Amino acid sequence: MPCYNEEENVSLFYEECKKTFENKDMLIEIVFINDGSKDDTIDELNKLEAEKNYAIKIINFSRNFGKEAAMYAGLKRTTGDYVVIIDADLQQKPELILKMLEIIDNNDDYDCVCYYQEKRRENKLISFFKKIFYRIMTKMSDVEFVNGASDFRLFKRYVVNAILSLEEKNRFSKGIFSWVGFKTYYIPYTPEDRVYGKSSFNFRSLFKYAISGILSFSIAPLRIATYSGLLFSLIAFIYMIIVIVQKIFFTIDVPGYATLLSCVLLIGGLILFCLGIIGDYIARIYIETKNRPIYIEKEYIQKEHLNDEES
Ligand code: UDP
Ligand code: MG
Secondary structure, eight states: EEEESSSTHHHHHHHHHHHHHHHHHSSEEEEEEOOOOOSSSSHHHHHHHOOHHHHSEEESSOOOOOHHHHHHHHHHHHOSSEEEETTTSSSTTHHOOOOOOOOHHHTTTTOOEEEEEOOOOOOOHHHHHHHHHHHHHHHSSSSSSTEEEEEEEEEEHHHHHHHHTTTOOOOOOOHHHHHHHOOOOEEOOOOOSSSSSSOOOOOOHHHHHHHHHHHHHHHHHHHHHHHHHHHHHHHHHHHHHHHHHHHHSSSOOOOHHHHHHHHHHHHHHHHHHHHHHHHHHHHHHHHHHOOOSSEEEEEEEEOOOOOGOOO
């Protein structure tokens, strides 16, 4: 469970979890990742660890590394046969995990279960762009992206191991989850309202995330240069013939200043645009080759199953 500024939510979440799994015949561990919160999330987590008899693991990041890094760190610390990623803000109710478990236990050929939002309850404009994004992504890359698929997922152990084997720094989890393959069962759900705090993602950060997703999972943008180059060469060639024919058989009376200027500007713009795309890919190669860790742990606290009847 990645937590960024969730001080009011973590203990509520813990109680919900306890209620959900009480008297269930299974061992539960909760892995909290404090992703460099600016509020007192870590104190709240430490309180839980001190007071409660539940297997709790707390990963405290040295700064905010982002939800992607937090999910990776959390998955790395899990030990269960089944692993669930869930948000801290109670938009995804812990009791929905029981449904996931039921599905995975009754459908042997499935390896993951994923909740997706059938109807998005957010801003119309954002959900419109999200829909377009998923469509473009599926067209552009080799993996399939399901519109509305959330990070609220359950994996079997071997799927988690597969996800962890992808050690790229620019992590785009939705792509990674599809890329590793395996059979996923999709269930529709409607997320609740956030209990406390506000969402960390606004239009700008979602746009950046979308671009990062495209660059991580597709090289199609690089082909813009090739195809537009070919197209413009063809146009130029045809135009050249027209000009030569004009020159030989007619007289050219207009100096063509406007045409010339617009062509230069258009093609200049296109070249810069393509250079920018290539630059973006190079920047990613640069970041990957530095091989920095995905996150840095400041501390790691682990509390074993003290009281099994609680879990
Ligand atoms: N989160 C995180 N690091 C961040 C931003 C968010 O760990 O830099 C966590 C956050 O605490 C929450 C989950 O990721 O548990 C989803 O975040 P949020 O609720 O802000 O996103 P939304 O539900 O609007 O997609
Ligand atoms: Mg949320």
